[in-house]
Structure formats: C-alpha cells, structure tokens
Amino acid sequence: MQDDSNDVYYSAASIWEIAIKSSLRRKDFRVDLTQLLATLPEMGLVELPVTAAHAAGVTRLPSIHRDPFDRLLIAQSIVEPLTLLTNDALLDRYRVGARVV
Numbered sequence: 001m002q003d004d005s006n007d008v009y010y011s012a013a014s015i016w017e018i019a020i021k022s023s024l025r026r027k028d029f030r031v032d033l034t035q036l037l038a039t040l041p042e043m044g045l046v047e048l049p050v051t052a053a054h055a056a057g058v059t060r061l062p063s064i065h066r067d068p069f070d071r072l073l074i075a076q077s078i079v080e081p082l083t084l085l086t087n088d089a090l091l092d093r094y095r096v097g098a099r100v101v
Contacts (some may be wrong), residue, residue, distance in 0.1 A: 001085070009048040010040050011076055016050075017069040053079050064093045074098060 001008050016082040018036070021029045028033065040047070053090055057075030058068075069089060077097030083096040084091065091098040 008045050009082060010045050011048045011073055013069050013072045013076070038065050047083075048076060048080070050076070053081075061094065065090050 005039075015033075016033055017035070021034055022031050022033055050059065054072060054076045057079045058071050060078075061071055065074070070086075070088060073084050073086075073096050073098050074091060081097070085089060085101050086098055087101060089100050092100045
C-alpha cells in the first residue's frame with residue numbers, strides 16, 4: 001500500500017456492508033458514510049465495482065466463511081487478481097487472494 005506504483009482499491013461490497021451496519025444505528029459501529037466516500041478517493045484509492053464475474057466467483061469457493069460480503073471480497077480478489085488485506089484470520093484459509101494484517 002505504501003508503494004506509489006501500486007493501485008489500491010476499495011470494494012463497493014465493503015461500502016455496501018458499511019452502509020447496512022450504519023443504517024442499523026449500532027452503537028458499536030459509527031461511520032460517517034458521506035465522509036468515508038469523500039475521503040477514499042482523496043487518499044488515492046480506486047473503487048472496485050462488483051461485477052457479475054465477481055458474484056459468480058462466489059460459487060467456486062469452499063464453504064469456509066459464511067459471511068456473504070467476505071465471500072464476495074475473496075471472489076473479487078481471485079477474479080481480478082488482487083490481494084485482499086484483512087484482519088479476519090478465517091479468510092486466510094482460502095489460501096488465495098487474502099493476506100491477514
């Protein structure tokens with residue numbers, strides 16, 4: 001991420017998940033979505049839309065993780081190919097596409 005020659009992406013799926021959690025008004029989850037959407041491009045991050053190929057890629061994944069957003073993120077990382085940086089150690093069990101940080 002610190003190498004300026006790399007493109008760094010954020011997934012539309014992540015924004016969707018954040019929007020859902022924000023709309024539930026959970027006290028343990030406070031994100032200003034408007035500010036986030038303005039800040040990501042300012043930081044040089046590029047939006048990665050969800051495509052039909054990404055959605056179809058979920059069908060080829062083993063049933064390691066049940067969260068549909070995480071499964072979509074893994075599928076995106078495989079289809080593109082990109083490395084998904086995550087703090088979810090369970091995603092490392094896919095052995096492709098994810099790096100736990």
